[in-house]
Amino acid sequence: MFAKLELELNVNNILIPSFEIDKGEIKYFELNCVKNKNKKNDLLSALSLESKIPGLMVLTKIAISKSYSKKLIKTKISDIPNIERLIKESEEEYKIIFQQYFNKKIIFLPGNFRTLIALHIACSKSKFVAFDTAGMDPLGEQMLLRYVEKKRKEGWGFLYFKFTITQLIAHEKNIFNSSWKDWILSIKSKFSRYKTEFCSVIIDISK
Numbered sequence: 166m167f168a169k170l171e172l173e174l175n176v177n178n179i180l181i182p183s184f185e186i187d188k189g190e191i192k193y194f195e196l197n198c199v200k201n202k203n204k205k206n207d208l209l210s211a212l213s214l215e216s217k218i219p220g221l222m223v224l225t226k227i228a229i230s231k232s233y234s235k236k237l238i239k240t241k242i243s244d245i246p247n248i249e250r251l252i253k254e255s256e257e258e259y260k261i262i263f264q265q266y267f268n269k270k271i272i273f274l275p276g277n278f279r280t281l282i283a284l285h286i287a288c289s290k291s292k293f294v295a296f297d298t299a300g301m302d303p304l305g306e307q308m309l310l311r312y313v314e315k316k317r318k319e320g321w322g323f324l325y326f327k328f329t330i331t332q333l334i335a336h337e338k339n340i341f342n343s344s345w346k347d348w349i350l351s352i353k354s355k356f357s358r359y360k361t362e363f364c365s366v367i368i369d370i371s372k
Contacts, residue, residue: 167293167322168212168227172220176208183220188292191313191323209295212324227324230296232283238272242282245271251285254315259308277305281312288316295324 166187174181179196186192209229211218231237242248242263252263259278266274271282280301287294296313298306313323 166222167225168221168223170221174211174218174221176211179208181208186293186322186324188320188322189317191317191325193325193327195327208326212295225293225322226291227293227295228287228291230280230284230287230294232276232280232300234283237283237286238270238279240271242267242269242271242274245282245286246289247285248282251282256308276300277302277308280305281309284309284312288321292320293322293324295326297326 166185169185170181170183172183181194181196184192184194209227212221212223212227245251248263252260255263262275262278266278271279274282280296280298284294284296287296294316296309298309301309313321313325317323
């Protein structure tokens with residue numbers, strides 16, 4: 166087991182329902198959007214290995230995907246660990262983009278690819294990873310989720326956050342099997358007319 170939250174957690178008025186996550190699982194929670202970036206950071210900090218919150222057990226260090234960190238965007242793509250494998254396993258149209266920017270800094274990459282690389286780096290640091298899809302278009306989000314699904318099958322566990330400005334109640338849903346992707350797309354379609362900020366989701370793909 167990577168982590169377990171026995172009681173509902175309130176972090177700066179962001180409510181996280183109880184959950185348990187192990188290898189090969191993805192936890193998805195859709196939460197009301199917050200405009201304050203610090204609230205998102207506080208939420209992720211609360212789920213850290215060093216957390217002392219009653220009812221929360223974090224047994225594996227969580228790696229957080231940060232596509233806009235200063236350190237990341239200044240890094241050359243060619244210097245990313247195992248970047249060759251990521252490119253090799255990408256779809257043909259995405260390989261072309263990676264190859265075009267291979268010797269440039271990540272800041273010059275389109276946003277979708279920055280987010281994918283950030284997630285790739287996080288996965289190299291831990292088997293327990295938190296990520297979001299902030300700033301990604303629908304095709305980019307699907308690209309990212311295909312990567313997540315592949316890593317899930319290899320034993321990674323993910324916290325996939327999504328914040329929306331709609332007044333949604335945070336919830337947990339078992340969306341394993343073939344229906345989970347359709348469920349995500351239906352949610353995205355339903356709320357596509359709303360502007361989102363700092364999108365983050367926690368998805369539950371349990372066995």
